[in-house]
Amino acid sequence: MTRYQLVTGIACMFVLLSATADAFADADRKTIEVEHVYQLGDSDSRSEAVRMCYAEAERRALEQAGVYMESRTEISNFALKKDEVFSFTAAVLQVERLGEEVRLDGQHMSVHCRSRVTFNEQEVLDSLAYIARNPALRNELGESGREVESARRKVSEMASPAGPSADGSEMRAPVAPVAPVAPVGQGGSAGLSRSAEQEKALGSLESIKRKRDEIVRRNRELTEAGRVAVARGMTPGEVREMLGNPQARRTAERAGHAYVCERYGSLWVVFRDEAALCLRRQLEQRGIEGLCHCAGSADSFVWR
Template sequence: MRRPSLSVIGLVLCCLALAAPAMATQPAPRPTYAAEAIPDPAPSQPVPPHQAPAGPDAGDAVRRQVSDERVFSKTVTCFYGPNLDQGQARRLCSQQARGRLLDDAAASLAHDAALAGAGLSTQDLRAFVDSLLSVAVADEEIRQVPDGLAVRLTLRAKTPQSGLAERLAAFAANPQVRAAALAETATRDRQAGEARMAAVPFGADREFRAKEMQNEMREDAAFAARRVVPGMSMANVKELLGDPPALKQAVIGPETYVCAGYGKIWVVFRDGVVSCLRTRLDYVQRYGTDCHCAGNYATILKND
């Protein structure tokens, strides 16, 4: 076998020396994947809760926090004689309640900065406030009592949520708007006055409660007459009827009497047990008291 000549070997070594720098600068091939993940862009920084984004809606967000709305409530109790039906009684009491509700609303809004600076007269202020109110019935109770009808009515009113300044400017600048409001309020005031005249002329709240008490007394008396019998102990009666609103005591000879008043009935105890039930106590001079089971027997319902 022939050996390569030295010239040939030198030529090969020279070529390898020239190719080495070029191979060193060529980058290594990247491995291939089915898909390469693309990193997400950096998330935007959230707006802190206390900072509202600037823009045309920023002022609206602030204005929505301010409201002209005011809320008023009035409860009125009315009593009418037997000549009125429930519809008439409710209408009259509603008119009376509406007038008193307007009184309260006008007195309250008179201190509002916008109204106080408008320089309205008392009548104009009342009429303007009346034009603002949106009134609804919040609660009502109509009760038939022996002498007529008792009505308890609660009205609730609120003013518009916005536009108070615009309404006030229109009221002050437009004579027709002002005249219409004054006329409407005058009508309501007249109706409220007529309603007060139609009611029984005494304190309605007191009368309502008085009628309730009278009914309760009749119910207590009927219940006691049915359930309480002679021989029952004080503890038994108290458990049945509760504490008596009225109480009297007397000592007649060796016997001790206690008279417990429950509405329109008296339970008379002798020595701790029921001796009689009577519709009223009867004073007897020889006893020097009215707490006993003697005297007018027409007043005695049950006796031992």
């Protein structure tokens, strides 16, 4: 079986399991709907205005989801900072576009758009706990989350003030007024029109979001593939043949043995003298043993 077939098969299996679980979890789902109104500027095209409208509606919906999940993590035993809860919640949720309409409001054209986030609270808590338990993924997502937030702020500063929340939304949160956009030449990018600045900001946001989504997807697939595929006694070459090159590597020499630790997703494969000795969720610093070893608490291991 090729690496592609293995990873794809595992991914499909988890999609089917998730779909089955969803059928029993509808009663526990939370829904947030947000409506935003974007007024078109003189140089805005319709397609650009729609993108700007949805970017702000998505930001507000995810912000409300983050506020809600931050309150729920208080009852859970994992140490995530408030900004991490917001960032990681946004990373694991998908926003649905409900539709948009272009209207003439007074003397101005505007786009009215609606977005919705639907999620199962326990599933999000499980995802946050999973991220919290995996330092490498937590750091990687934290860095990309800060990039996303910076890009979102730039887009939000260019968007017109938001409209009211859609009727029937389950949860609402007040939204701070949006700062006015500085005219070009007075704090804006020199030589760029408002339209060009918006296009640049939107392109940056969408690119960074794709990068973050790829981090989550790749980590999940590699982690689950590693759990199934890696067995005791396998060589580094055999593991790489199935999972590709490791994302990180540590080495150590102790008592005449060569230890190598290689990370795939949120798993570390520990080799001793070119043979897999254990599979663990995270490495632990221990005295003279350092980081690369198969000692420590049982909770950090898949098997050993």
